[in-house]
Amino acid sequence: MPVCPAHKDSQPNPKDTERPAYPVEFYGGPAMVLVMVLVFIALSGVIAIGFKVYTIEGLLLASFLSLVFLSLFSKSWPKFWGTAARGLTNLGQAKLMSVFLVIGVFSHLLMDGKIGQGLVWVSLNTGIRGAGFLVFAFLGTGLVAIGCGVPFAAIFTGFSIFYAPGIFMGCNPAILAGAIIGGLYFGDTLAPSSQLTFGALSTQTNSLTGAPADLVRFLKQRIPWTIGAGIICLTLLAVFPGKGVDMGNSEAIQKLADPRGLWMLIPIFVVVGVCLWTKEILTGLSAASLVGFAVGLATGLFKPSDIINFDPTQKPAITGVIMEGINSMGAMALMMVFLAGIIYLMKVTGAVDLIMSWLDHFKFTKTPWGAELIIFLLNALMNAFICGAALPGVLMMGEITQRVGAGAGLSPERRTLVALTSSISISGVVPFNSIFVLGGIGVAHDLANTYEGMPVPSAVSVFLSCWFGWLMTALCVVWILTGWGRTWEKDAEETAKTIETTSSTATENGLGSAKPHPEQGRNTTFETEKASRTTQKSKE
Numbered sequence: 001m002p003v004c005p006a007h008k009d010s011q012p013n014p015k016d017t018e019r020p021a022y023p024v025e026f027y028g029g030p031a032m033v034l035v036m037v038l039v040f041i042a043l044s045g046v047i048a049i050g051f052k053v054y055t056i057e058g059l060l061l062a063s064f065l066s067l068v069f070l071s072l073f074s075k076s077w078p079k080f081w082g083t084a085a086r087g088l089t090n091l092g093q094a095k096l097m098s099v100f101l102v103i104g105v106f107s108h109l110l111m112d113g114k115i116g117q118g119l120v121w122v123s124l125n126t127g128i129r130g131a132g133f134l135v136f137a138f139l140g141t142g143l144v145a146i147g148c149g150v151p152f153a154a155i156f157t158g159f160s161i162f163y164a165p166g167i168f169m170g171c172n173p174a175i176l177a178g179a180i181i182g183g184l185y186f187g188d189t190l191a192p193s194s195q196l197t198f199g200a201l202s203t204q205t206n207s208l209t210g211a212p213a214d215l216v217r218f219l220k221q222r223i224p225w226t227i228g229a230g231i232i233c234l235t236l237l238a239v240f241p242g243k244g245v246d247m248g249n250s251e252a253i254q255k256l257a258d259p260r261g262l263w264m265l266i267p268i269f270v271v272v273g274v275c276l277w278t279k280e281i282l283t284g285l286s287a288a289s290l291v292g293f294a295v296g297l298a299t300g301l302f303k304p305s306d307i308i309n310f311d312p313t314q315k316p317a318i319t320g321v322i323m324e325g326i327n328s329m330g331a332m333a334l335m336m337v338f339l340a341g342i343i344y345l346m347k348v349t350g351a352v353d354l355i356m357s358w359l360d361h362f363k364f365t366k367t368p369w370g371a372e373l374i375i376f377l378l379n380a381l382m383n384a385f386i387c388g389a390a391l392p393g394v395l396m397m398g399e400i401t402q403r404v405g406a407g408a409g410l411s412p413e414r415r416t417l418v419a420l421t422s423s424i425s426i427s428g429v430v431p432f433n434s435i436f437v438l439g440g441i442g443v444a445h446d447l448a449n450t451y452e453g454m455p456v457p458s459a460v461s462v463f464l465s466c467w468f469g470w471l472m473t474a475l476c477v478v479w480i481l482t483g484w485g486r487t488w489e490k491d492a493e494e495t496a497k498t499i500e501t502t503s504s505t506a507t508e509n510g511l512g513s514a515k516p517h518p519e520q521g522r523n524t525t526f527e528t529e530k531a532s533r534t535t536q537k538s539k540e
Contacts, residue, residue: 022349024083026073030350033070036342037396040066041385048387049433052442056331059389063338070345087344088337095282097333099198102285104332105325106193106271107154109292110264112321113301116144116161118261123165124253131241133169134176135234137162138183138468142230145187146268151196151390151424154184155436159443161256167454168253172242174461177444179237181436182468185424186233189226192219192275193285196391200420203398204405204412208489213412216276221413221485222420229471236467245455263299267292293321339392343399352399359404371408372418372480375401379419380427388434390423411487418476425473429466431459437466 026032043062047053067084074080088094119140122128128136141158145151158180166176188194192215204213267288275284296302308320316323346352364370378400382393397419405415429437437459448454457465479485 024079024345024349025075026070026349027075028073030354032073033346033349033351034354036066036070037346039069040342041382044386044389045433048435048438052438056335056389059386059392060331060335060338063335063342063392067338067341083348084341084345087340087342095202097336099281099285100195100329100332100336101326102282102289103193103195104327104329105322106267106285106289106292108321108325108328109267109289109296110144111157112306112324113264113292113296114258114261115264115268116140116157116261117256117258118264119143120161120165120253121257121259121261123169124257128169130170130244131238133166133171134179134237134241137166137171137176138179138186138230138234138237141180141183142187142190143265143268145184146191146193146272151184151188151428151436155181155439156443158184159440160447163440163444164447164451164454165253165256167245167451170244172244173444173455174457174465175237175240175242177437177440177457177462178465178467181429181440181462181466182233184436185428185468185472186226186230189222189420189424191272193271193281193288196394196420196423197416198281199391200394200398200416201412203395204402204416206412206489207406213416215281218413218416219276221487222417225475225485229468229475232471233468245453260299260301263295263301264292266295335392339395343396346396347399352403355400356403365404366408368408368410368483368486369480371404371410372414372486374404375415375418376422376476376480380422380425383423383425384427384430384433388428388430388436390420390428394419394423406489409488409490411489414485414487417485418479421472421476421479424469425476426463426466426469427473429463429469431463434459434463437462 022030028035040062043065044059047058047062051058071077071080119136123133123136140162141154144158144161145154159177162180163176167173171179188196191197197215197218201213201215201218205211206213270291271284271288273284274287275281278284293302293307297304297307302321306320308318308322310318359365359374362370365374375397379394379397382397383390386393401415401419402412405412405418428434431437440462441456441459444454444456448456
């Protein structure tokens with residue numbers, strides 16, 4: 001039967017009901033991208049647990065092999081690799097890799113400047129022993145973490161500096177290990193130059209204004225809670241220090257002390273101050289590095305050849321703090337290349353849409369507490385699965401954290417706070433695969449070969465003694481249940497109205513006029529993206 005043109009146009013287009021078109025398709029559908037994430041988790045665990053390789057190179061290999069695995073199921077290899085490479089065109093990803101390289105230089109500046117030996121010298125000359133050294137180790141490793149920029153990169157440094165002196169000072173091995181790990185977590189939470197903080201903030205935006213999460217606003221929300229947890233942890237260490245091991249009188253510890261290392265506290269104060277003042281991590285790191293090099297030269301900690309040295313007769317031909325720092329983050333930067341591809345593929349192939357569609361079946365995920373619970377659990381599980389190396393997990397879960405949190409009206413700073421707190425909870429110190437626990441025990445074994453009779457704690461005892469991680473877990477649960485400190489995207493409504501008044505087009509279209517409610521439904525950005533893809537396919 002003929003149909004008039006007008007009536008024909010009014011009929012629904014069957015293509016409109018089809019799923020959105022994605023730039024890359026897989027045999028097995030978008031779910032294969034989630035399988036790839038499971039492969040990444042499995043490979044990370046095998047490399048860490050099976051081969052006892054607790055380095056970033058293990059995660060680099062796992063991320064590369066995961067992408068290769070997924071490519072085997074792609075219907076078009078050129079489209080697959082082109083789409084994966086497109087993830088690097090994001091300015092945030094490129095900046096993140098730049099930050100890693102500069103942090104590598106800064107952390108090597110501090111380590112070669114003997115900051116750890118300076119702190120050990122303080123403990124020796126103040127008579128700090130037992131419980132006092134536990135407190136000192138917690139605070140000292142916190143300073144090391146502020147300089148290193150990422151906790152798991154500092155774990156071997158922290159144990160190398162504080163474990164042997166602590167045992168000689170009468171500390172309980174397991175509680176000392178827990179204090180060192182807790183101090184690394186504590187320092188990283190306070191550091192404006194933290195790679196983990198910067199990476200997590202880069203994944204979150206305000207869905208009203210499009211503005212990224214603000215570093216200073218985030219730190220203002222986080223630091224009071226962190227300091228409170230730190231004070232409780234210090235109290236526990238002082239009151240319940242455990243029983244130490246008598247190693248006898250040894251002069252070996254004197255070799256671990258050097259007062260000149262205290263000069264390296266100056267660049268740490270500079271990086272914190274400049275980052276808070278400029279809200280720019282690269283500016284803070286650059287300024288602090290220049291100050292650190294100047295202080296090192298002036299105090300005799302460095303010679304010019306220690307900073308950079310050219311010798312074509314040697315391999316490598318270029319050495320020194322700068323090149324060593326850059327090279328130390330080479331694996332991290334390469335891992336970010338592959339992770340950027342994984343994250344982008346999760347976004348544009350429908351994998352995240354698949355997860356969000358499943359979460360939409362549960363009404364509680366649309367409430368503030370439900371959204372925070374999902375953010376906490378997903379990030380904690382991912383962190384545990386990848387051996388406590390929080391950064392890759394936080395980045396991979398970033399898009400889901402964004403959609404779930406914005407759907408409940410949570411501010412980007414609040415979403416980041418919950419996600420990051422989950423990554424420094426007990427999920428990072430699981431005894432059978434944690435980089436922190438097993439890596440620290442590995443250093444203790446090495447020290448036992450150097451110092452006869454040096455005790456080595458068990459993995460379970462270290463897990464139970466990581467009091468800061470337990471405190472942060474409890475704190476996050478309290479946040480979720482009570483809503484303490486919860487902030488909303490509606491707090492940015494005035495900013496949205498300001499933008500609206502400056503743009504006549506925005507005013508005509510009514511942009512920024514809707515007032516989000518804490519109980520609102522799923523993120524409208526998510527729905528807009530789906531509608532846009534469907535419309536585009538219909539036109540095609």
